[in-house]
Amino acid sequence: MNRTAHGLDNFFQFTYEELQLWGQSNHLSSFTAAQLFKDFYKHALMAPRWQRISIRAKQLLEQSFSFDLPGPAHVHQASDNTVKFLFTLEDGQSVEAVLIPFNQKYTLCISSQVGCAMGCTFCHTGTQGLIRNLRASEIAGQYIRAKQWLIQHRKNNAGITNVVFMGQGEPLHNFDEVKRACHILLARRGASLAEYKITVSTCGYMPGLVRWQTEMPNVNIALSLHAPDDIRRTQLIPINRAYPLTEVLREMDAIPLGKKRYITFEYLLIDRFNDSDEDALAIGELLKSSPAIFNIIPFNPYPGAQYQRPSADRTTRFAAIVSRFGFPVTVRATKGTDILAACGQLKSITTHGIEAG
Numbered sequence: 001m002n003r004t005a006h007g008l009d010n011f012f013q014f015t016y017e018e019l020q021l022w023g024q025s026n027h028l029s030s031f032t033a034a035q036l037f038k039d040f041y042k043h044a045l046m047a048p049r050w051q052r053i054s055i056r057a058k059q060l061l062e063q064s065f066s067f068d069l070p071g072p073a074h075v076h077q078a079s080d081n082t083v084k085f086l087f088t089l090e091d092g093q094s095v096e097a098v099l100i101p102f103n104q105k106y107t108l109c110i111s112s113q114v115g116c117a118m119g120c121t122f123c124h125t126g127t128q129g130l131i132r133n134l135r136a137s138e139i140a141g142q143y144i145r146a147k148q149w150l151i152q153h154r155k156n157n158a159g160i161t162n163v164v165f166m167g168q169g170e171p172l173h174n175f176d177e178v179k180r181a182c183h184i185l186l187a188r189r190g191a192s193l194a195e196y197k198i199t200v201s202t203c204g205y206m207p208g209l210v211r212w213q214t215e216m217p218n219v220n221i222a223l224s225l226h227a228p229d230d231i232r233r234t235q236l237i238p239i240n241r242a243y244p245l246t247e248v249l250r251e252m253d254a255i256p257l258g259k260k261r262y263i264t265f266e267y268l269l270i271d272r273f274n275d276s277d278e279d280a281l282a283i284g285e286l287l288k289s290s291p292a293i294f295n296i297i298p299f300n301p302y303p304g305a306q307y308q309r310p311s312a313d314r315t316t317r318f319a320a321i322v323s324r325f326g327f328p329v330t331v332r333a334t335k336g337t338d339i340l341a342a343c344g345q346l347k348s349i350t351t352h353g354i355e356a357g
Ligand code: SF4
Pocket: 116, 117, 118, 119, 120, 123, 124, 125, 126, 127, 167, 168, 169, 170, 203, 350, 351, 352
């Protein structure tokens, strides 16, 4: 497990079921784990309401766990209410998360790694290389910290209703901790997110896709597609060379989807690279038999970026052609541009794309 400098396990590393078992083995009431999950993940309290827990349980908990969360965060707010956090971790590394507003609610985009090993050429994180995996406690901790901030600063808003793993890192390259974090966020006594409210986005990391079929809870999956053929996809996502598109799509087809569930295909639309009419037709052919939602993300240039944003007309035309194939097509609204929080603009979160709905 995830021992702190004090030699204690981090409380936020554990699933609800594990804490129940821990409580049982220590002859504690099942109420204890339920209360703590509620306090931290539902109400985002800074500390548990110890007065509701027996003295013996409190002592045992304090002897067994640390309750350290990522932080303190630097917070940047955009004029459109997007909020970007920079969280400091125990070893001095930092990661970013973004709250994206929609209809008085928020989608939280969280990170799964410090840096990333995938090296996508459109992504600043990709140029940093992988520094380390985040632990589940550091992933779930981003959720608690963001929720605490919302409660303190935007009282009238409904809070976080969706979580997307589209921040820094390739989530399936940190499979065990991402899976664990999903279980933590799904716990009914805590954050109680529905499975379809969590989306894990991958660039097509095959070992993780293979494991997904039997190991992941039934959360949503999104694929960074970005090109209709292997040559251009490899230019954008170098691991496509090892895991070509047809194999990735075949593996994704084998993932059991629930009723009315879809796979989201993210498509970074880049000026004169992958935005032609022929590309739109090729995408339509490729996805027409999948339970697909196709999400176009017009590229956001950042200083030094080698790609350009397509025109609004080109984006509209591309979307119109793909939508003829009968599956839903959306064009992602850019959020948080004045704080560099949009996809392709953050220092480290530049990624698979940020979901706004
Ligand atoms: S786009 Fe995602 S997978 Fe690719 S380098 Fe960036 S963080 Fe990693």
